[in-house]
Amino acid sequence: MDSKCTGAKCEHCPLREADFVPPEENRGAHVAVVGNFPQEYEVKESRPFMGPAGNEFTRYLDSEGLSRGQVHWTTAVLCAPPEGDMDRFLAVIKKENKKITRENKRRKEQGLELKPFIPSPIDCCAERLKLELAPFTNIIACGTKAAKAVIHKSATIMALRGAPTEIEKHGRMIKVMPTFHPGFMSANRRWQHVWRQDIHRAAKWFRGELHWDPPEVAYHPTPDQLRTFLNTPNIPYWTYD
Numbered sequence: 001m002d003s004k005c006t007g008a009k010c011e012h013c014p015l016r017e018a019d020f021v022p023p024e025e026n027r028g029a030h031v032a033v034v035g036n037f038p039q040e041y042e043v044k045e046s047r048p049f050m051g052p053a054g055n056e057f058t059r060y061l062d063s064e065g066l067s068r069g070q071v072h073w074t075t076a077v078l079c080a081p082p083e084g085d086m087d088r089f090l091a092v093i094k095k096e097n098k099k100i101t102r103e104n105k106r107r108k109e110q111g112l113e114l115k116p117f118i119p120s121p122i123d124c125c126a127e128r129l130k131l132e133l134a135p136f137t138n139i140i141a142c143g144t145k146a147a148k149a150v151i152h153k154s155a156t157i158m159a160l161r162g163a164p165t166e167i168e169k170h171g172r173m174i175k176v177m178p179t180f181h182p183g184f185m186s187a188n189r190r191w192q193h194v195w196r197q198d199i200h201r202a203a204k205w206f207r208g209e210l211h212w213d214p215p216e217v218a219y220h221p222t223p224d225q226l227r228t229f230l231n232t233p234n235i236p237y238w239t240y241d
Contacts, residue, residue, distance in 0.1 A: 141183035
């Protein structure tokens, strides 16, 4: 079959027959917003970031000086998974690939041709997303799968969100703000103020009004490093999780 979008490996993708939602391209867009994958409202409208959650996101971006027409809208995967549950779908693929591994072991012993593994839809869309985002130096990545697809870090959005992240691509620095997906906000309103702060910070950063110095992180500090850190002057309180 032909690719639904330039660079996508649709012929190999397990979602090749699924509902497809194309990116929304706007002439003159200088910011790209990347979501995880299409949901029910997006499929119905054949546009990304639609429905109550998407509309709320659009309104808030507009209040920060970014109208919908100034943004390129897309998703890490352009086709909708069964029942809108990508995690379950990926778990099924993982289970099937384990079966293929066992079968290929038997085939190898018998000198037979090995069966190919089932690729992830995220991998099948990776080159397409890379080509699509190439013109942009300002990106908002909404959700874990979007953040991983853009930043290539194996962390959850809870760990990444709110931290302005610069990555080098094509010989230039790309500004990426990871944050929650609008759909997450619909089900978790207590995080709304945090999400709005992330969007506000992104807008300021993209306009050059935010000067961000990445913190130094010690993931496995020595006892001496921890002792020095906990005895930092003028810091009366500490939190941990």
